[in-house]
Amino acid sequence: xxxQSTHSEFYHALTIDSNMCTGCTNCMRVCPxxxxxxxxxxxxxxxxxxxxxxxxxxxxxxxxxxxxHDDFSEIxxxxxxxxxxxxxxxxxxxxxxxxxEIYACMKELGFTxxxxxxxxxxxxxxxxxxxxxxxxxxxxISPFCPAVVRLIQVRFPSLxxxxxxxKVPLDFAAYTxxxxxxxxxxxxxxxxxxxxxxxxxxxASVKSPVEGEKSEIAGVINMDIMYNKVRQILINKPAAxxxxxxxxxxxxxxxxxxxxxxxxxxxxxxxxxxxxxxxxFLEQLENDKIQDVDFIELRACDQSCAGGVLTSANRFLAIExxxxxxxxxxxxxxxxxxxxxxxxKQFLESLKSNIDIPEIKPxxxxxxxxxxxxxxxxLEQMKQxxxxxxxxxxxxxxxxxxxxxxxxxxxxMAETNDCVFNIRxxxxxxxxxxxxxxxxxxxxx
Amino acid sequence: xxxxxFHIAGGNFSNAGEASSRxxxxxxxxxxxxxxxxxxxxxxxxxxxxxxxHAWEGNMKVEIDSEKIRITGTDKGxxxxxxxKAMQAGFSTASQQVREMGFGAGMGLPNIKNNTDFLDIKxxxxxxxxxxxxxxxxxxxxxxxx
Numbered sequence: 001x002x003x004q005s006t007h008s009e010f011y012h013a014l015t016i017d018s019n020m021c022t023g024c025t026n027c028m029r030v031c032p033x034x035x036x037x038x039x040x041x042x043x044x045x046x047x048x049x050x051x052x053x054x055x056x057x058x059x060x061x062x063x064x065x066x067x068x069h070d071d072f073s074e075i076x077x078x079x080x081x082x083x084x085x086x087x088x089x090x091x092x093x094x095x096x097x098x099x100x101e102i103y104a105c106m107k108e109l110g111f112t113x114x115x116x117x118x119x120x121x122x123x124x125x126x127x128x129x130x131x132x133x134x135x136x137x138x139x140x141i142s143p144f145c146p147a148v149v150r151l152i153q154v155r156f157p158s159l160x161x162x163x164x165x166x167k168v169p170l171d172f173a174a175y176t177x178x179x180x181x182x183x184x185x186x187x188x189x190x191x192x193x194x195x196x197x198x199x200x201x202x203x204a205s206v207k208s209p210v211e212g213e214k215s216e217i218a219g220v221i222n223m224d225i226m227y228n229k230v231r232q233i234l235i236n237k238p239a240a241x242x243x244x245x246x247x248x249x250x251x252x253x254x255x256x257x258x259x260x261x262x263x264x265x266x267x268x269x270x271x272x273x274x275x276x277x278x279x280x281f282l283e284q285l286e287n288d289k290i291q292d293v294d295f296i297e298l299r300a301c302d303q304s305c306a307g308g309v310l311t312s313a314n315r316f317l318a319i320e321x322x323x324x325x326x327x328x329x330x331x332x333x334x335x336x337x338x339x340x341x342x343x344x345k346q347f348l349e350s351l352k353s354n355i356d357i358p359e360i361k362p363x364x365x366x367x368x369x370x371x372x373x374x375x376x377x378x379l380e381q382m383k384q385x386x387x388x389x390x391x392x393x394x395x396x397x398x399x400x401x402x403x404x405x406x407x408x409x410x411x412x413m414a415e416t417n418d419c420v421f422n423i424r425x426x427x428x429x430x431x432x433x434x435x436x437x438x439x440x441x442x443x444x445x
Numbered sequence: 446x447x448x449x450x451f452h453i454a455g456g457n458f459s460n461a462g463e464a465s466s467r468x469x470x471x472x473x474x475x476x477x478x479x480x481x482x483x484x485x486x487x488x489x490x491x492x493x494x495x496x497x498x499h500a501w502e503g504n505m506k507v508e509i510d511s512e513k514i515r516i517t518g519t520d521k522g523x524x525x526x527x528x529x530k531a532m533q534a535g536f537s538t539a540s541q542q543v544r545e546m547g548f549g550a551g552m553g554l555p556n557i558k559n560n561t562d563f564l565d566i567k568x569x570x571x572x573x574x575x576x577x578x579x580x581x582x583x584x585x586x587x588x589x590x591x
Binding site for chain 1: 446447462465466469470471473474475476477479482483486487490509510511582
């Protein structure tokens with residue numbers, strides 16, 4: 001028994017449909033936390049290691065990995081149905097389709113209110129600035145991307161104190177719109193807030209935020225599903241135009257893109273996207289090799305949310321559209337006075353008392369044994385076994401690398417005979433195989 | 446007891462830090478406390494950079510048991526003429542070229558001292574330097590006789 005199973009499990013939106021899975025190993029090879037194995041010809045997810053980045057979902061050739069979300073009919077349970085829309089959703093459509101048309105379609109689908117997530121940006125950046133000024137200088141990490149927060153919990157627990165423990169624009173926006181409706185005399189239980197998500201990690205963070213917290217968000221709808229529904233309406237008939245009553249600034253629209261956060265703060269700020277780049281940076285930050293950096297924005301997806309696994313448009317076209325929209329909004333704002341997003345002082349105070357993320361707990365999955373003695377013995381066994389493995393990383397044993405396989409074997413989750421080089425020791429097959437691989441790839445001869 | 450030996454090539458700054466990263470991974474897998482991991486990795490990285498910056502080549506031998514980690518760095522190189530002076534913050538013999546790469550600020554040895562429970566340096570000018578660092582993990586106090 002090892003400590004791999006002693007933690008309570010993360011909620012995961014990523015789901016593998018084993019009827020569809022062909023066991024092709026694509027997902028297993030790209031998983032940045034080595035959370036996937038092949039068993040009985042199907043991909044199996046280790047829920048304690050998965051951080052919901054969605055890389056597996058992207059590479060699945062048969063769409064066997066999907067992202068569980070709430071049924072659209074869920075919204076009908078509420079009298080007031082609010083869609084919380086991230087700007088990236090607008091980026092999915094071509095420039096010819098106006099934002100007001102898109103929103104009109106969503107209302108036709110059943111939403112009573114559309115509210116943009118980025119309305120929370122002004123308050124969030126102000127809160128982050130205060131947070132960083134009040135505490136000791138260090139390299140602060142944005143909590144924006146939930147896959148990154150989980151990655152830090154699982155692989156870099158020593159960096160948890162660097163995470164800004166303040167909620168993200170999504171929470172601020174949900175709180176604001178609910179507060180506004182309640183102030184107008186609507187009962188809380190009649191309000192259902194639904195978030196349109198570009199990725200799996202955001203769903204997981206809404207469903208199980210951090211220990212002991214409950215999200216204000218009633219449900220999550222996958223962005224691709226909403227995109228298809230809206231496109232369907234747009235094709236069949238010209239949509240009614242819904243006037244937009246937003247108070248966004250251009251800079252708000254860019255928040256979900258790479259650099260969208262880093263541009264808000266003074267000092268040395270970096271924007272890093274893509275899981276591989278994020279891991280490399282955290283590794284060096286943890287080693288103290290990167291110093292005197294004030295703020296880092298880390299996003300699991302290449303090109304941040306524009307590259308989210310549930311987006312439909314090419315990420316670069318989506319970025320172009322959002323940049324144009326930001327410019328357009330800034331031009332408009334020059335000719336009108338922008339109403340403050342929160343005029344009610346009392347509300348602002350209640351918001352401020354609600355913005356802290358209470359505690360982000362380490363979910364360290366790295367120690368391989370229950371105690372030092374056991375870990376040491378296991379590690380020694382692993383080292384010996386690994387030295388005898390071929391190092392081809394063929395994946396035929398069902399593990400992504402020979403190293404991961406060695407770990408599985410010492411933890412009792414695989415057997416040495418699962419290695420194809422070990423079983424193909426018949427002189428005839430060896431003669432043929434060694435033409436390709438060389439004789440030294442085989443176990444002791 | 447876990448034993449690993451890493452070869453460090455002199456002058457190869459782009460690889461400096463590889464050995465300490467590997468050791469970090471081992472310590473994490475063993476479940477060593479975060480504070481000890483951090484101190485060890487910082488000290489070992491500095492020692493690696495010292496070999497890269499000053500010596501021709503060297504080895505770092507790492508021995509881990511359930512109480513402590515002992516790292517022995519041995520290099521062939523010019524050695525340290527005055528160890529006491531080298532221990533002072535800001536003292537550096539690094540060349541201009543090395544400084545331009547962001548190394549050689551004279552914080553190496555002082556930083557190692559700050560991040561180790563036990564440090565011993567022996568050096569013969571013209572031959573090389575041997576450096577022993579020991580860190581005790583949380584819950585295992587440093588023995589008095591060292």
